[in-house]
Amino acid sequence: MQFVDFLNTYGEAAKTSAGFFWKSGWAFVLGYFVSAMIQAFVPKGRLTPYLGSADTKSVGLATLFGTISSSCSFAALATARALVMKGAHFVAAVAFMFASTNLVIELGILIFIFLGWQFLAAEIVGGLLLILISRSLMLWTYPKSWLQQARDKVNEEADDEEQDFDWRERMFSADGWRLVGKKFVSEWAMVWHEIAIGFTVAGFVAVFVPASFWKAIFFADQAAQSPLYFPMVLENALLAPFVAAATFIGSMGNIPLATVLNSSGVLFAGIMGFIYSDLMVPPLVEINARYYGAKTALYIAGIMYVSIVCTAIVLHYAFALLGMTPESSHAVKEVTQFKIDYTFWMNIAAVLLVGWLSWLNHAWHTRNEEMAMDMGGSGKIKRTIAWTALAIIAIGIIVHLILAL
Numbered sequence: 001m002q003f004v005d006f007l008n009t010y011g012e013a014a015k016t017s018a019g020f021f022w023k024s025g026w027a028f029v030l031g032y033f034v035s036a037m038i039q040a041f042v043p044k045g046r047l048t049p050y051l052g053s054a055d056t057k058s059v060g061l062a063t064l065f066g067t068i069s070s071s072c073s074f075a076a077l078a079t080a081r082a083l084v085m086k087g088a089h090f091v092a093a094v095a096f097m098f099a100s101t102n103l104v105i106e107l108g109i110l111i112f113i114f115l116g117w118q119f120l121a122a123e124i125v126g127g128l129l130l131i132l133i134s135r136s137l138m139l140w141t142y143p144k145s146w147l148q149q150a151r152d153k154v155n156e157e158a159d160d161e162e163q164d165f166d167w168r169e170r171m172f173s174a175d176g177w178r179l180v181g182k183k184f185v186s187e188w189a190m191v192w193h194e195i196a197i198g199f200t201v202a203g204f205v206a207v208f209v210p211a212s213f214w215k216a217i218f219f220a221d222q223a224a225q226s227p228l229y230f231p232m233v234l235e236n237a238l239l240a241p242f243v244a245a246a247t248f249i250g251s252m253g254n255i256p257l258a259t260v261l262n263s264s265g266v267l268f269a270g271i272m273g274f275i276y277s278d279l280m281v282p283p284l285v286e287i288n289a290r291y292y293g294a295k296t297a298l299y300i301a302g303i304m305y306v307s308i309v310c311t312a313i314v315l316h317y318a319f320a321l322l323g324m325t326p327e328s329s330h331a332v333k334e335v336t337q338f339k340i341d342y343t344f345w346m347n348i349a350a351v352l353l354v355g356w357l358s359w360l361n362h363a364w365h366t367r368n369e370e371m372a373m374d375m376g377g378s379g380k381i382k383r384t385i386a387w388t389a390l391a392i393i394a395i396g397i398i399v400h401l402i403l404a405l
Helices: 002-041 056-067 073-085 090-102 105-114 117-141 144-156 167-171 174-208 211-217 220-225 230-247 254-263 268-280 282-292 294-321 342-368 380-404
Strands: none
Touching (some): 002 105, 002 167, 002 342, 002 380, 056 117, 073 268, 073 282, 090 144, 090 294, 105 254, 117 268, 144 282, 167 174, 174 342, 174 380, 211 254, 220 230, 230 254, 230 268, 254 268, 268 282, 268 294, 282 294
């Protein structure tokens, strides 16, 4: 009987993970389609000369650039390194990293679907606040010698890349749209690992890890009695980045798990701190260490951690003051339901769009005979884990269907 109970639970966990994929599939496709068009049609080379200082203009442009860029954490780090290579200030580069993983279109759609409009509003306001706080912290603590060494290291590894073009000519050309297809497929090639792993982890955590566990480590019961009690708010904000780091989930994959935390009674500060901590997972810190050296990577991670904690606390009290603190808006079972509604038709449209973009990608590679660029974080181990996660879901769905007969 215990084995049958385990199989039932396993099947339910796999169904929940698949439900996360189902609910958000069209949002991913739409978001990355928009991102691919922006990357293909917006000349990056014209922006980098304006990012060479830590003033408001440079940080603002870096934020705008990040907002219209990729939501892949690994791509964000790679692009930030490219900006530093072209003369961008490190403060502007950090602003870009925060914006490209917290203020992008596809992430906003996902947060709205899974968590609700209050969390989306918090994500936007908090993302800007996060950048302002990190800028201030870096200006106060700026280690010139460390960051100069990091810049020298980047410049030694630099190669030439032309990123200036006539955007109007490209937008109205067949080659321009082939490039959109190439960018779209390249983005998916970079992020599908963390999405697969993140959604699988979230589904199994939602079913196998009892809400009492999250309530215990986040002191949810005590916090529910006094949600504005500062020690509780501080504990949630301080702990959330470590929970995010322990999951190894990137910017897109952690939203379903944030839904689990939300339904388990974790404070608003804790949930926002968790969402903002996608750049602090160990693989990303290791990549920054490879780019800039260990000291600079740990310095950037420290700046991010303090900024995230401060932002989460400010959002918690600001939203409480405005009476906008969200309740547990979506239960996990509610989010992962399969039914013929707008999600079904949007996913059908998304499949057709993916087919067209894949064809454009094939046409681009056929004409250019270029292999896809391998971004950091897409190694054999991660691919193996991602495929294993998908296999676990597939087997679990079969088990669920058999037991339901």
